[in-house]
Amino acid sequence: MAKFLIVEARFYAHLNDQLIEGARSALTSAGHEVEVLTVPGALEIPGAIALAAESERYDGFVAIGVVIRGETYHFEIVAGESARAIMALTMDGIAIGNGILTVENDAQAEVRADPARKNKGGEAAQAALALLDLRSRFAN
Ligand SMILES: Nc1c(NC[C@H](O)[C@H](O)[C@H](O)CO)[nH]c(=O)[nH]c1=O
Numbered sequence: 304m305a306k307f308l309i310v311e312a313r314f315y316a317h318l319n320d321q322l323i324e325g326a327r328s329a330l331t332s333a334g335h336e337v338e339v340l341t342v343p344g345a346l347e348i349p350g351a352i353a354l355a356a357e358s359e360r361y362d363g364f365v366a367i368g369v370v371i372r373g374e375t376y377h378f379e380i381v382a383g384e385s386a387r388a389i390m391a392l393t394m395d396g397i398a399i400g401n402g403i404l405t406v407e408n409d410a411q412a413e414v415r416a417d418p419a420r421k422n423k424g425g426e427a428a429q430a431a432l433a434l435l436d437l438r439s440r441f442a443n
C-alpha cells in the first residue's frame with residue numbers, strides 16, 4: 304500500500320469536489336491511502352508538493368485545481384507556471400499526476416471534473432500511480 308497526498312487549489316469548490324472524488328476513487332480502489340491538503344491557488348500547488356515531498360511521508364501526489372480564463376494574461380501565468388513547476392518536480396523523481404484543469408469556461412470545466420464524464424481527477428491519479436510504479440521498477 305502506498306500513501307498519496309492530493310494537493311488541491313480550492314478556487315472552485317464544487318469542481319474540486321468532483322475532481323477529488325475521481326482521484327480518491329482511483330487511488331483507494333488500487334488499495335492506497337489518501338490525504339488531502341488545500342492551498343489557495345494553483346500557483347501554490349508545486350511549492351506545497353515540494354515541501355510535502357521533503358517530509359518523505361508520501362509516495363506520490365495528485366495536483367487538483369481549476370484555472371478558468373479571465374480577462375487578463377494571468378490565465379497563462381497560472382496555467383503555464385503551475386504545469387511547468389509540477390513537471391520540474393516530476394523530473395526530480397517525484398510521482399505527481401497533474402489534475403489542474405486549464406479551461407476557457409465553466410462548461411468545459413464541468414465536463415472534465417465529472418468522474419462520470421472525462422474524470423480528469425481520476426486520470427491524474429492514474430498518472431501518479433504509473434510514475435510510482437516506474438520509480439519502483441527502476442529503483443531495483
Ligand atoms: N485565477 C485562478 C487562480 N489564481 C490564483 C493563483 O493561483 C495564486 O493563488 C495567486 O496568484 C497568489 O499566488 N488560481 C487557481 O487555482 N485558479 C484560477 O482560476
Ligand SMILES: CC(=O)[C@@H](O)COP(=O)(O)O
Pocket residue numbers: 370371372373374375376377378381
Ligand atoms: C486564471 C485567472 O487568473 C483568472 O481567473 C483571473 O481573471 P482575470 O484575468 O479576469 O483577472
